[in-house]
Amino acid sequence: MIRASRHIAPAKEFSTVGIKLSRSFYEQSTVDVAKQLLGKYLVRQHPKGATVGRIVETEAYVGPQDLACHASKGRTARTEIMFGPAGHAYVYFIYGFYNMLNLVTERKNHPAAVLIRAVEPVAGIDLMRARRQVDKLRDLASGPGKLCRAFAIDRSLNGADLCADVLYLEERGELPPKIRATPRIGVDYAGKWKDKRYRFLVRDSDFVSKT
DNA sequence: CAAGAGATCATCT
DNA sequence: GATGATCTCTTGA
Numbered sequence: 736m737i738r739a740s741r742h743i744a745p746a747k748e749f750s751t752v753g754i755k756l757s758r759s760f761y762e763q764s765t766v767d768v769a770k771q772l773l774g775k776y777l778v779r780q781h782p783k784g785a786t787v788g789r790i791v792e793t794e795a796y797v798g799p800q801d802l803a804c805h806a807s808k809g810r811t812a813r814t815e816i817m818f819g820p821a822g823h824a825y826v827y828f829i830y831g832f833y834n835m836l837n838l839v840t841e842r843k844n845h846p847a848a849v850l851i852r853a854v855e856p857v858a859g860i861d862l863m864r865a866r867r868q869v870d871k872l873r874d875l876a877s878g879p880g881k882l883c884r885a886f887a888i889d890r891s892l893n894g895a896d897l898c899a900d901v902l903y904l905e906e907r908g909e910l911p912p913k914i915r916a917t918p919r920i921g922v923d924y925a926g927k928w929k930d931k932r933y934r935f936l937v938r939d940s941d942f943v944s945k946t
Numbered sequence: 947c948a949a950g951a952g953a954t955c956a957t958c959t
Numbered sequence: 960g961a962t963g964a965t966c967t968c969t970t971g972a
Binding site: 880 | 962
Binding site for chain 1: 953954955956957958
């Protein structure tokens with residue numbers, strides 16, 4: 736668990752501010768990070784205003800041996816960031832349309848990351864609606880491509896330090912939610928790795944990408 | 947409601 | 960030259 740949680744004040748004092756997750760949080764095993772991220776808050780600062788979402792769905796991509804992980808293809812310009820130290824954003828562009836947000840985990844030279852797949856909108860909701868051109872709260876960020884659009888996350892944030900002030904995660908003192916694990920989405924090509932239950936969801940959340 | 951196609955481009959072969 | 964850690968819209972029952 737994150738060390739900062741020991742210093743948490745009563746919940747009512749956390750209505751507007753949380754504790755930024757430290758680098759040591761991201762240095763844990765990738766599966767642990769993916770699970771513990773559920774119930775944490777994604778914060779994106781932007782000139783037009785901040786957007787905040789409660790994370791309800793993640794996926795772990797655990798290293799070069801994981802055939803679903805981009806790093807299994809080797810160290811390239813695209814995957815370089817995953818080979819660096821934990822606590823940085825890995826943002827890539829796919830299908831000609833969408834950006835995907837990942838958080839680099841574990842130690843230097845161990846390429847692994849957690850994909851953020853869905854968040855529950857918490858703040859900056861009008862901004863998200865304007866960017867996404869949809870109205871329903873449940874549709875704003877219930878998918879990895881949707882949330883990147885809602886939060887204005889693109890490849891200019893690739894490599895961003897999650898311990899800085901533009902893009903980061905917060906603990907807001909809530910109890911760990913009940914978790915459900917399933918195989919990851921869209922990785923049928925990954926051989927025996929496609930069946931690993933590395934997708935984690937908050938049970939009972941209405942804001943996940945699919946059930 | 948389920949299934950399928952199309953959109954569109956960075957990345958790697 | 961092919962393909963992908965997606966999304967939305969259209970079709971048809």
